Amino acid sequence: MAEPLDPDLFTGCPPVAAPIRIGDKWTAKIIRCLEPGPRRFTELQTPLRGITPKVLTESLRAMERDGLLTRTAYDEIPPRVEYELTELGRSLIEPMNAGCEWSRKHLSELMRARDAWYASS
Amino acid sequence: MAEPLDPDLFTGCPPVAAPIRIGDKWTAKIIRCLEPGPRRFTELQTPLRGITPKVLTESLRAMERDGLLTRTAYDEIPPRVEYELTELGRSLIEPMNAGCEWSRKHLSELMRARDAWYASS
DNA sequence: CTGTATCCGGAACGATACTG
């Protein structure tokens, strides 16, 4: 997994109150980042533009607590930590894909309805 | 649709930070309530135990705004209002089912991981 | 019956600065 993560992985993936959500604000995106293989803390920060270390740590800890990923710290200098999906974490990809497919098919219709609502009020 | 809604429709459907969520806290449950056909405000309040009228109104308005349901007010006394799913609203049932199936299969494993985490800390 | 009007507590999320 030497491939670096695409910094623009989630541009075009609007958090505009999308009607489907997995975990907290960042959970689903973290799962996508880890789908190809283990990643380090800093690697995750790149496509998750703007996430602060505090919030990323919180999300990762919650996911570790729920058994969605594992955290492995190597005793090196500089320190290296790797996050990797568990089977349980991977099992969320299926419903995530169902949600993404819904968005691709129907989100524009929802947005049109929303725009019309605000236009006529 | 004269069948009354089961008051216990959602007991056993824990809001315990389940990792999958459609819309706000109540959206998915409202969709389930409307799946068989149109319902009135008070009918919805029954299985949605404890929801206050303010919050139910907010959820319904947001769903109406997003084109997920329609609101029809009949000019009668006492007033009668019916909420009914649109096709767009119905289209959410598919990803919802994917989420429910995930929960049935894996939620217990998540809860076990969570319990173990707290037990060992 | 179908809502509105106020007020409020807590959690989620973020900004900024600092550390082993």
Place this chain on the structure above:
DNA sequence: CAGTATCGTTCCGGATACAG
């Protein structure tokens, strides 16, 4: 590099009371 420590804000959801 991989975080922690503080602090502040915003937002969701609820309690309670009242209205057409």
